[in-house]
Amino acid sequence: GAVVSQHPSWVICKSGTSVKIECRSLDFQATTMFWYRQFPKQSLMLMATSNEGSKATYEQGVEKDKFLINHASLTLSTLTVTSAHPEDSSFYICSALGLAAYSYEQYFGPGTRLTVT
Amino acid sequence: GIQVEQSPPDLILQEGANSTLRCNFSDSVNNLQWFHQNPWGQLINLFYIPSGTKQNGRLSATTVATERYSLLYISSSQTTDSGVYFCAVITGNQFYFGTGTSLTVIP
Numbered sequence: 001g002a003v004v005s006q007h008p009s010w011v012i013c014k015s016g017t018s019v020k021i022e023c024r025s026l027d028f029q030a031t032t033m034f035w036y037r038q039f040p041k042q043s044l045m046l047m048a049t050s051n052e053g054s055k056a057t058y059e060q061g062v063e064k065d066k067f068l069i070n071h072a073s074l075t076l077s078t079l080t081v082t083s084a085h086p087e088d089s090s091f092y093i094c095s096a097l098g099l100a101a102y103s104y105e106q107y108f109g110p111g112t113r114l115t116v117t
Numbered sequence: 118g119i120q121v122e123q124s125p126p127d128l129i130l131q132e133g134a135n136s137t138l139r140c141n142f143s144d145s146v147n148n149l150q151w152f153h154q155n156p157w158g159q160l161i162n163l164f165y166i167p168s169g170t171k172q173n174g175r176l177s178a179t180t181v182a183t184e185r186y187s188l189l190y191i192s193s194s195q196t197t198d199s200g201v202y203f204c205a206v207i208t209g210n211q212f213y214f215g216t217g218t219s220l221t222v223i224p
Contacts, residue, residue: 093160111159
């Protein structure tokens with residue numbers, strides 16, 4: 001159980017275009033999902049926390065107009081990178097918070113590798 | 118925010134060797150998780166361990182919350198154990214990731 005999928009797994013786009021990444025919890029409902037960015041050989045950097053039915057909470061330094069997050073259902077959150085530029089190239093990972101009794105365990109998607117040319 | 122430091126940053130092991138990875142955190146936390154990121158980037162949950170000791174096959178973990186550290190033990194390492202190991206501490210529902218330990222197991 002507790003499987004999270006991401007789509008696409010990799011994408012190449014031209015500078016100036018927008019890219020949408022989907023994150024789905026397949027066998028559980030997730031009221032909270034997280035979006036991370038990871039540069040090569042570095043740790044994960046939290047970009048935003050996505051709560052179902054409400055606006056996402058962005059970490060300091062993350063442009064909310066550039067990285068649009070929508071969490072429209074209990075199993076789906078989307079991240080749209082608008083007007084992408086080469087510096088947006090990165091590995092984007094989502095996770096979903098699985099609630100068990102008195103615990104908050106995080107389950108990760110396989111990641112999306114974005115390359116902007 | 119909470120500082121989470123892992124050591125060592127890099128580790129090379131001969132297949133069959135044992136190792137201990139450490140995670141230190143700077144403040145009280147509600148919980149802690151250990152993850153393995155494989156060479157393809159997928160993060161795999163290893164342990165959810167707020168305190169005490171857990172074991173799963175060749176892996177075990179111990180968290181001493183009062184002293185703000187956790188240890189991950191890998192015994193009889195295999196080449197498939199290669200990758201990066203992260204700990205993440207949890208306060209409320211906010212996760213703070215550690216700096217990671219990159220493990221390479223050579224045959």
